Amino acid sequence: MEPSFLSPEPCAAWARHEFFCSEETVTTAQTHCRQCGTCCRKGGPALHRDDLELIRQGHFSHHQLMTLRRGEPAFSPVDGRLEPTRRELVKINGHGREWVCLFFQPKTARCAIYAHRPLECRLLKCWAPEALLAVVEQDTITRRDLLNPNDPVLELIALHDQQCPAEAVAEAVADWRQKPDESRHRAALVDLVRRDLAVRHHALTEFGLPPAVEFFVFGRPLFKLLGGYGVTTSEAAGTVELRWPGE
Ligand code: SF4
Numbered sequence: 001m002e003p004s005f006l007s008p009e010p011c012a013a014w015a016r017h018e019f020f021c022s023e024e025t026v027t028t029a030q031t032h033c034r035q036c037g038t039c040c041r042k043g044g045p046a047l048h049r050d051d052l053e054l055i056r057q058g059h060f061s062h063h064q065l066m067t068l069r070r071g072e073p074a075f076s077p078v079d080g081r082l083e084p085t086r087r088e089l090v091k092i093n094g095h096g097r098e099w100v101c102l103f104f105q106p107k108t109a110r111c112a113i114y115a116h117r118p119l120e121c122r123l124l125k126c127w128a129p130e131a132l133l134a135v136v137e138q139d140t141i142t143r144r145d146l147l148n149p150n151d152p153v154l155e156l157i158a159l160h161d162q163q164c165p166a167e168a169v170a171e172a173v174a175d176w177r178q179k180p181d182e183s184r185h186r187a188a189l190v191d192l193v194r195r196d197l198a199v200r201h202h203a204l205t206e207f208g209l210p211p212a213v214e215f216f217v218f219g220r221p222l223f224k225l226l227g228g229y230g231v232t233t234s235e236a237a238g239t240v241e242l243r244w245p246g247e
Pocket of ligand 1: 039111
C-alpha cells in the first residue's frame, strides 16, 4: 500500500553527522563559504518546521529522506561525540552506503537544490558555527509531520517502535559490552535485529510499502546501527550472528 504522504506528490533522511570542516580547512580569516563541500560530504541536514514548506513545494520528498529514531547513535555537533539522539529526527538521505548528502554533486561540489536548501544548510557557516548550533534539535520535525494522520503506515511505525525501539539497542549493547561472555546479552540483541527485519519484511511484502521510502518509515536497519557500535552482523540460512571485533 502506498502511504498517503502530505507532500504534493507522494514518493514524486546522524550515526555520523559532522557539520563542520576539519580544523585544517578553516582559517581564522575565513569569512565566506569556499564551496569545498566538506559539510555536504559529511551528511545531509536534519529537517525543521521551517523546511516543511520546501517539502510541500516538492523540492524534495519522502524517498529522499531518512529517519533517525530517538535513541539511535548519532554524532552530536554540540558535544562533538557519538551519542543517542534525544528525539526523533528526519534528515536528507545519503548517497548509497555513504553519508554524503544526496543532493551533493561531487563533480562540481555544488548543491542540486541550493536555492531551496534546508534551514541547517542555510545557517551553516563552518567559520562561525553559532547560528547552526543554536537550532540543533530545536523545532525539528518527525515522521508524523510528513504523514496524514489516518495513514495506515502509522500503525506499522508504532509496531516497529514497540517491537524494536532504538533505545533498547543501546542498552543491549552496553549490557553485552559489560559481560561479553553472557550469551543472553548477545541473544537479546539478535532478537531485536530479527524483530526489526520481520517488521520491514512484512511492510515491504504484505503491506506493499515502496522500498524507496523504507529508511524514511523505519530508519536504518538495526544491524546497520550495530555497525556504529563496532558489532558485525551476518545472516545465513535465516540465522543472525553478531560478533565483536576480533571474535
Ligand atoms: S542539501 Fe545541499 S547544501 Fe545541504 S548538505 Fe545537501 S548538498 Fe549540502
